[in-house]
Amino acid sequence: xxxxxxxxxxxxxxxxxxxxxxxxxxxxxxxxxAAGKVVYDKYCGQCHGDAGDGYGYATPRVQPKPRDFTTGxxxxxxxxxxxxxxxxxxxxxxxxxxxxxxxxxxxxxxxxEIQNVIYYIKSFSPxxxxxxxxxxxxxxxxxxxxxxxxxxxxxxxxxxxGCAACHGDVGxxxxxxxxxxxxxxxxxxxxxDLTQRWTYRGGPTKEDIYRxxxxxxxxxxxxxxxxxxxxxxxxxxxxxxxSLGEADDPNYGTLITAAWTEEAIDLQDTEALDTLxxxxxxxxxxxxxxxxxxxxNFYPSATSIEAQAVYNRGEIAFRVRWNDLRADNTGxxxxxxxxxxxxxxxxxxxxGDEGDDGGFFGVEEAPADDAGFFGVEExxxxxxxxxxxxxxxxxxxxxxxxxxxxxxxAGEAASDGAEFSDAVALQFPASLxxxxxxxxxxxxxxxxxxxPVDLWFVNLTYGVADTFRGRGSEAIEPTEADIVEAVTxxxxxxxxxxxxxxxxxxxxxxxxxxxxxxIAFSVWDGFNRERGNKRALSSWFYxxxxxxxxxxxxIPMLRAALIVLAIELLIxxxxxxxxxxxxxxxxxxxxxxxxAPAV
Amino acid sequence: xxxxxxxxxxxxxxxxxxLVWRRANTLTWLLFSLIGLWAxxxxxxxxxxxxxxxxxxLGITGLALVCYASSSRERLAETVQPxxxxxxxxxxxxxxxxxxxxxxxxxxxxxxxxxxxxxxAPGFGREIHPPPPTELTVHDETLDMATADNPYxxxxxxxxxxxxxxxxxxxxxxxxxxxxxxxxxxGGDGMFAHGLxxxxxxxxxxxxxxxxxxxxxxxxxxKGAPGLPAGGTPWDSAMPAWEKFLTTEEMWDVNLFIYDxxxxxxxxxxxx
Numbered sequence: 070x071x072x073x074x075x076x077x078x079x080x081x082x083x084x085x086x087x088x089x090x091x092x093x094x095x096x097x098x099x100x101x102x103a104a105g106k107v108v109y110d111k112y113c114g115q116c117h118g119d120a121g122d123g124y125g126y127a128t129p130r131v132q133p134k135p136r137d138f139t140t141g142x143x144x145x146x147x148x149x150x151x152x153x154x155x156x157x158x159x160x161x162x163x164x165x166x167x168x169x170x171x172x173x174x175x176x177x178x179x180x181x182e183i184q185n186v187i188y189y190i191k192s193f194s195p196x197x198x199x200x201x202x203x204x205x206x207x208x209x210x211x212x213x214x215x216x217x218x219x220x221x222x223x224x225x226x227x228x229x230x231g232c233a234a235c236h237g238d239v240g241x242x243x244x245x246x247x248x249x250x251x252x253x254x255x256x257x258x259x260x261x262d263l264t265q266r267w268t269y270r271g272g273p274t275k276e277d278i279y280r281x282x283x284x285x286x287x288x289x290x291x292x293x294x295x296x297x298x299x300x301x302x303x304x305x306x307x308x309x310x311x312s313l314g315e316a317d318d319p320n321y322g323t324l325i326t327a328a329w330t331e332e333a334i335d336l337q338d339t340e341a342l343d344t345l346x347x348x349x350x351x352x353x354x355x356x357x358x359x360x361x362x363x364x365x366n367f368y369p370s371a372t373s374i375e376a377q378a379v380y381n382r383g384e385i386a387f388r389v390r391w392n393d394l395r396a397d398n399t400g401x402x403x404x405x406x407x408x409x410x411x412x413x414x415x416x417x418x419x420x421g422d423e424g425d426d427g428g429f430f431g432v433e434e435a436p437a438d439d440a441g442f443f444g445v446e447e448x449x450x451x452x453x454x455x456x457x458x459x460x461x462x463x464x465x466x467x468x469x470x471x472x473x474x475x476x477x478x479a480g481e482a483a484s485d486g487a488e489f490s491d492a493v494a495l496q497f498p499a500s501l502x503x504x505x506x507x508x509x510x511x512x513x514x515x516x517x518x519x520x521p522v523d524l525w526f527v528n529l530t531y532g533v534a535d536t537f538r539g540r541g542s543e544a545i546e547p548t549e550a551d552i553v554e555a556v557t558x559x560x561x562x563x564x565x566x567x568x569x570x571x572x573x574x575x576x577x578x579x580x581x582x583x584x585x586x587x588i589a590f591s592v593w594d595g596f597n598r599e600r601g602n603k604r605a606l607s608s609w610f611y612x613x614x615x616x617x618x619x620x621x622x623x624i625p626m627l628r629a630a631l632i633v634l635a636i637e638l639l640i641x642x643x644x645x646x647x648x649x650x651x652x653x654x655x656x657x658x659x660x661x662x663x664x665a666p667a668v
Numbered sequence: 669x670x671x672x673x674x675x676x677x678x679x680x681x682x683x684x685x686x687l688v689w690r691r692a693n694t695l696t697w698l699l700f701s702l703i704g705l706w707a708x709x710x711x712x713x714x715x716x717x718x719x720x721x722x723x724x725x726l727g728i729t730g731l732a733l734v735c736y737a738s739s740s741r742e743r744l745a746e747t748v749q750p751x752x753x754x755x756x757x758x759x760x761x762x763x764x765x766x767x768x769x770x771x772x773x774x775x776x777x778x779x780x781x782x783x784x785x786x787x788x789a790p791g792f793g794r795e796i797h798p799p800p801p802t803e804l805t806v807h808d809e810t811l812d813m814a815t816a817d818n819p820y821x822x823x824x825x826x827x828x829x830x831x832x833x834x835x836x837x838x839x840x841x842x843x844x845x846x847x848x849x850x851x852x853x854x855g856g857d858g859m860f861a862h863g864l865x866x867x868x869x870x871x872x873x874x875x876x877x878x879x880x881x882x883x884x885x886x887x888x889x890x891k892g893a894p895g896l897p898a899g900g901t902p903w904d905s906a907m908p909a910w911e912k913f914l915t916t917e918e919m920w921d922v923n924l925f926i927y928d929x930x931x932x933x934x935x936x937x938x939x940x
Contacts, residue, residue, distance in 0.1 A: 111929075112853060115843035126843040171859055173852050321862070323789040357863035360848055361892070361908040367848065508792035510903045512894070520903070585790050608865050609904060611789040622783045629779045630772035637768050641755050648756045 094200050095156070097188030105189030108182050113190075116171060121193030123254075129414040130367040131171040133270075134256050141196035142253065142288035145271045150285040150293035152204035153196055159187045167270040169372055207283050207295070212275040213304040215311065223309025226302050230294065235260035237394075240313040241562025247394045248596060253288040260290075262392055262562075266314035268372060273317045278307045319373055322352035323610050325588065327378035327385060327580075329617040334379065334386045336556045336569055346388050346567075349377040356391075356592055356605040361514055362542040364408030364602030370394070370594035371605045374493075378612055385580045385614070386569040387525075389590065393491055396559040397595030398529045400490035404515070404537055404591070405545040406601035413603070489595040490530040493566050496522050496589040497578050499538065510587050513609050515539035523577045524591075525553045525568050532557040534568055542602055550576030585611045676711045680704050694746045698733050705729050794866060795899035797880065804883070806890045807916050816883040818920050818934070831924075838925025841918050849906065854929060864906050871926050882923055882934035889919045 097105070110119060116135040118124040123137030136143065145162055146154040163183050166174035175183070191197040213219050227233065235250060237243035240263030252258045266273040271281050283303060285293030294303060328349040335341060353375050358366035374391045499521040502509040511520035516539040524537040524545070534555035538548045553570045572580040580586060590607045593599040687700060709722035737747045754760045754767075804811045823831035842850075849868040851858040856870030871877055877885070887895065893905035910919055927934060 115839060115847075116852070126840045127847065130844065169859070171847075171852075173857065173859070175853065177853065177855075323865075324787055326787060355863035357860035358848070360860070361906050363912065506898075507790070508794075508901060509898075510901075512903045513906070517894075517903070607863060608906065613787055613789075620783075622780045625783060626776040626779045630776040633772040633775040634768065637771060641764070641768075644752055644755045648752065 094198065094203065095188075096191055096197060097185070101185045102188045102192055104182075105185035105187070108178065108186045109189050112175065112178075113186065121190065127171065132256065132368040133170055133252070133258060134254060135171070137254065138190050138193035140253070140288065141194035141202070144286040144289060145281075146284050146287070147206035147209070147280060148204040148284060149207065149295060151287060153202045155206055156184070156187050157206075159190065160184075163187070165272075168272075169268045170270055207280070209276050209279055209283075210300060210304065212279070212307060213301075215308045219305045219308045220312050222302070223305035223307070223312075226298065226306045227309055230297070230306075235290065236263050237562045239561050240264050240310070241392045241394075243392070243394045243562025250290050252290070258289055259394065263310050263313045264315075264392070265319070265373070266311075266317050267319050273314075275307050275311055278310050279303060282306065319353055319355070321355045321373070323354075325352050325376050325378050325387075325610070325612040326350045327380050327612055327614045329615055330379050330381050332381060334381060334384050334569055336386075336554055336567060339556075342386075342556075342567060345379050345386075346377050349379050349388075351375050351377050352610075354590060354607050354610055356590065356607055359514070359591075359602055359604050359606050362602050363410065363413075364542075365413045366597075366599060366603040366605065367413065368597070369592075369599070369605035370597045371592040374590050374592060374607070376588075376590070378614075380572060380580060380614055383571060383573075384569055385572050386567060387495055387612075388565065388567045389493060389495070390563055390565050391493075391592055392562050393559075393564055393594055393596075394562065395596050396529070396564070397489065397491045398532075398559070400488045400530060400595050402490045402492040402528045402530070402593055402595065402600045403535075404494060404524060404526055404539070404601065406489075408601045408603045412598065489593070489598055489600045490528055491564065491595045492526065492528045492591075492593040492600075493564070494524045494526040494591040495568060496524050496539075496591065498587050499523050499577050501578060501584075501586070510609055511539075512541065513589055514606075515542050515545060517541050518544070523548070523551075525555075525570070527555045527557060527566050527568075529557055529559075529564065529566075548576065550574070580612075580614055582614050583616050585613050588612045671714045673712050673714050676707060680708060680712075693750065694737065694743060695750050698737055698747065701733055702726075702730060792901070794901045794904075795897075797884075798897050798900040800884050800887050804887050804890070806886075806911050806919070809916060811883060811886075813881075813883050813887065816886070818882040818886070818923055820920055820924055821882070821934075834921045835925050835928055837918065838921035838923070838928075841914065841922040842925055842929075845910070845913065846922065854926060866901070866905055868907075871930050874932075877927055877930060877932045877934070879935055881936075882927070885923050885926075885934070886919060889923060890916075 096102075109117075114125055116125040116127045116131065117138060118128070118135070121138035123135045123139075125135060128135055141153060143154040143158065145167070146152065146158045148155055148158070160183055162172065163175050163178070163186065166172045178186070196202045233244050234246045235242075235244040237247070237260075242260040242262035244260060247260045250258050250260060261269055269277065269281075271277050271286075281291070282294045282298075284295070285291055294306075298306070326349075330345055332341070332345060334345065353373050355373055356369060356371050358369040360367060370393065371391045374389055376390075377388045379386050496513075496515070498511050499516070509520070511517055511522045515524070516522035518540050522539045524539055526535045526537055527533065528535070532555065534553040536548050536551060536553055537545050539545045551570055551574050553568055555566060555568050557564065557566045559565075578586055587609045588611065589609050592605045593603075594605070599605070683700065683704070687696060692700070706726055709717060709725060736743070738744050754764055800813050802813055804813055804816070820831065820834045823834065843852075847858050848860045849858045849864060850856055850871060851861065851868070854871035856868045856873075858868065861868050869876055888907065890909065890911045892907040892909035893900075893902045894909050896902035896905060914922075
């Protein structure tokens with residue numbers, strides 16, 4: 070009897086010891102995996118590859134690259150560094166996706182479908198059959214209160230651990246190593262911009278942040294700090310990182326309100342200029358890749374831009390800000406630079422990893438070489454191109470490279486960033502819409518033949534504004550009708566460019582008070598080889614010049630109230646008079662009822 | 669339930685019930701109808717209906733109520749009498765004074781709310797599926813839009829293998845070019861969709877692919893935004909003219925694929 074119990078207990082213990090590992094190796098049944106394959110082939114294979122190798126139809130044109138399931142390496146996990154993810158980790162990403170990547174959430178899939186897909190995904194890597202590769206999910210403690218002391222301690226940890234080397238001193242993803250980062254597959258990978266929480270791939274909450282530096286992102290340069298940092302220090306670090314961003318949500322707007330000022334707008338007086346813009350409302354606009362016209366940019370660096378405007382009696386000034394991991398201010402750029410077809414596929418390899426093939430045709434060495442190789446050059450009369458020499462515009466060259474996707478593939482290095490510079494442009498219609506068709510605008514992609522646009526363009530190599538008139542992507546010409554001034558600065562991962570122009574224009578749009586003027590933005594990141602039509606852009610938004618004299622609501626309110634009151638009193642007066650007459654008639658003629666006066 | 673906000677709708681129904689039970693007079697019914705409908709249009713839907721639509725409905729209902737109230741002398745008297753009594757009879761003096769103050773105050777508040785509302789960019793209407801041209805020329809080939817159909821659709825019946833090949837090619841085209849805007853699952857929610865206005869078409873929607881002929885979809889693919897008539901605001905749409913990038917066959921293939929992926933059939937030729 071006792072022996073029997075003892076045996077039972079021993080068995081139970083044995084089961085307890087074995088159970089965790091055994092329970093984790095759950096590869097599903099053959100039917101479940103088959104059902105998962107159906108879902109996978111429909112929704113996942115186009116990016117992750119029908120064979121799960123991370124190479125689907127979309128792969129050459131997305132960044133970060135789709136997960137290669139055959140490696141068993143997963144970024145977003147609750148399990149320790151180097152371990153396989155739990156089913157819940159996989160489920161989480163399938164359900165909500167990874168923001169600002171090509172991985173969307175799949176809210177339409179049922180829980181069973183997701184589980185089946187997880188079983189199928191696990192079948193791509195033999196690691197999932199190995200119990201040693203499984204780890205217990207880490208504990209994620211409740212976040213500490215975000216006090217000034219906690220944030221200060223977090224800052225110390227941030228400095229001690231060298232976070233700034235990649236993420237930058239104030240977290241804009243602009244650390245000195247940021248341009249060189251590559252993942253295990255050799256693809257360039259960006260350090261997270263800690264000031265824009267909504268772009269965190271693993272999620273914006275404090276728990277997400279804690280999980281990321283406690284488990285690391287497998288396959289990337291982001292390590293785990295589980296061994297080097299106490300739990301509490303990690304919690305302080307969470308509070309510090311969290312404090313670097315203002316919101317979980319970008320709160321994208323559609324309108325800039327240009328603030329009125331009596332002051333002069335002097336671009337050279339930095340301090341006065343900053344004071345002017347301090348109180349002007351700021352709006353953040355989304356930027357996406359230009360993928361409508363040739364020279365497509367499937368993976369733009371900038372995902373948003375902040376804009377403000379102020380205006381006085383004679384002038385209007387715009388200030389735009391965006392984050393960029395490095396100031397590329399030595400290369401060339403302009404809105405009409407040609408982008409050969411092969412350069413649409415975005416396979417960047419970071420500095421120091423330049424393949425020989427990149428230089429084979431001399432494409433990346435000196436800007437002049439490619440043109441020289443084919444012996445074709447077309448020197449544009451006005452811009453940087455003439456300064457730096459040449460650019461290829463010959464179709465035969467494009468065709469030649471057009472077939473060379475694979476050949477050039479990974480060889481296209483950003484190298485020292487010398488080839489293309491960062492740049493920014495504001496775009497306005499050349500004239501406002503006629504009153505009878507207020508919805509009419511020029512084509513948002515650099516205008517069209519009937520309705521041109523004006524570009525205020527700054528190549529950050531020079532930091533001065535050039536003006537262009539666009540009648541479509543293939544018809545952009547410099548203009549000198551209006552003088553636009555600009556000042557620029559790059560500070561810890563953030564570009565600030567301030568433009569100024571006279572409000573009145575003879576050739577372009579004038580900025581009258583209380584006027585809605587369409588505006589659009591373009592940003593070029595030289596590091597990402599963005600130039601010409603390969604850029605980040607916005608659709609049309611508006612700038613509104615607020616009234617110079619702020620009207621108080623009192624007078625219109627009083628007017629409305631008085632009008633209503635007058636109508637009321639009139640009605641009361643008429644009704645009462647009629648009632649009196651009625652009563653008089655009633656006593657005179659013996660009529661009854663209040664109906665009588667209605668006759 | 670059907671997008672109705674029950675927290676608002678149920679109390680309205682309850683009030684109507686009370687009015688029936690208490691045999692409310694015509695004026696009460698009229699006031700209830702107006703205020704109730706206003707509340708229903710403004711707060712009764714989970715996804716708000718456009719203000720302009722609500723205003724039109726409310727205007728029509730208001731007109732109908734006036735017609736009803738004045739449709740017979742008795743009804744008019746029944747409606748007007750309580751108002752006249754309120755104005756004339758001394759015992760209602762306090763209520764009348766209250767009303768005389770409340771209405772101007774309401775008007776003033778309305779003006780205040782209007783003036784202090786946050787500014788918004790001007791918005792303009794747009795035709796979602798503007799009328800197509802009668803003829804379409806793509807890569808030097810002219811199609812009659814009324815009779816043209818996807819040239820590979822018939823493989824579905826007579827050559828399943830060829831059909832699969834065209835589908836697979838369409839899948840390649842879609843995920844090399846389209847999903848950034850129209851989305852991996854074709855919900856019009858790709859990774860660039862948040863930066864676009866108008867938003868990309870949602871192909872899951874029963875109001876998109878099934879009501880269009882495949883020649884219409886071919887027109888939209890080949891000519892993109894620049895091919896739209898003015899009613900479709902071609903200056904705002906980011907839809908490329910795919911004839912610049914793709915062959916005619918590739919465009920028909922992706923056309924085939926988006927229908928197949930969503931399990932829809934194109935609207936049949938001549939079906940209206």
